[in-house]
Amino acid sequence: MEQKSHIEAKKLNVYYGNNHVLKNINLQIPDKKITAIIGPSGCGKTTLLKSFNRMIDIFDEVKVTGEVLFDNENIYKKNIELTHVRKKMGLLLQRPFPLPMSIFDNVAYGPKIHGLKSKKKIRELVEFYLKETSLWNEVKDKLQAPATSLSIGQQQRLCLARGLAVEPEVILGDEPTSALDPIATRKIEEKFHQLKKDYTIVIVTHILRQAKRLADYVIFMYLGELIEAGPADKIFNEPEKELTKEYIKGLIS
């Protein structure tokens, strides 16, 4: 097929208690593209996304069968070094959740945890990633202010900078603009367009127009099953499955 892919799911099943949330998912995420996971709410989009960096089984009693391969390594096998897996994937949540510390420390948090000691290097990194997310000019004079003092849109870009600062290969976004106003949304979307030359990006969205604006590749989920996946053009213009057609026309939601 194409070049090797970072993320691949094989016969992935996820259960929350007795709830069968993901049913036998097989897929490959293309590298350095934006992949959008679409589907009506409750269809397992977020679960699928969070299964990629094993964020689903940290809190609840969750059962997972099958494999998620990341660089050809099954991240659900025993004794895996999870902190490394997660470091390679930045996660953006629905609403920004800045850590309870200053703007500077939010970005420095990841590098520090992963062992970066040099103050100078940390400062350079913080500046670099704040510029990368177009925040630098807005915050350079108040780096020590609490991160919660920023606007929601700025907070979300700070969270993006925080995720990028550990140098991931993949960016996962769980409806990353759903709490933002249109202008802040556009800024994030522009960022994604710029970032996709260096990163593989996967976002969950329930806004079809956003998927159309952003996605190179689309995965359509319905009731825990992967119905159809393919290049965005094909899914939006000539979908094969009836369900996909109906969803794209807005008949089911």
Add this chain to the structure above:
Amino acid sequence: MKNTRNLKDIIFKNLIKLLTNISILVLIGIFLSLIIKSAPILKEKSIIEILFSTKWQPFKKEFGLWTFIISTFYVTIFSLIISVPLCILSSVYLSEYCNKRIKIFFLSIIDILAGIPSVIYGIWGVIIIVPLIKNQIAPFFNASSNGYSLLAGAIVLSVMIFPIIIQITVQVMENVPRELREASIAIGATKWETIKFVVLKKAQPGIIASIIIATSRALGETIAVLMVVGNVIKIPKSVFDPAYPLPALIANNYGEMMSIPLYESAIMLSALILLIIVLAFNVLARIILIRIERKS
């Protein structure tokens, strides 16, 4: 018909208003009576002298309260030194690590701990802690002690304030949004790093408030401490020395030797001082809790 309904409404409203106000009146009443009763001694001696003198010789009209005040703080501080680290670590375990069933089990046990009458803690202190200090702990540190000591009071007290700190701390830790932990873990932090840098940090104001509430409880706790602390009027030089906190002074002496001039007034003044200390801590706790609510 309509009028009687309105009338009932007004009567009921004023009735509950009155009842609520009575509870405030009780506090004011306690304050006033303590002030009135301690007025005689304040007329004869300056408050500074009473507060900071260590001479307690009622027959010579010497009523220095410093020994008792400092004992109160010592017992409280040592009980906090014992209980705060243990409580925070237990809370971390209960809120972050153990499964739900274990958590519910422990929290209900802790609920029961909170409900045990303090005299039972006192008896437990007398039969377990006091001999333990006398025979094991003090000899281990090359000190001699009959067991009735500052340390015994602090240990008993620390067990008594356990439930307050744990219950509040577990709650504030659980109120830390799950997404905040996700954000930290997604960056590649371990669970412990996430707890240390994110959860505890976010919960910090609430934990501080719980410690202050526990402190005000510890300051005022009377009977359990009185039973194990030794009640010797001398500023303790080590944790194995006996101490004599304010509540014990009041409980031991009120009603006796009342014929000595100014004695009752001195006891009342110490009650007033204790009340002011405890109230100050409660106000502090309120202020901190309000700040937390405003932030979140």
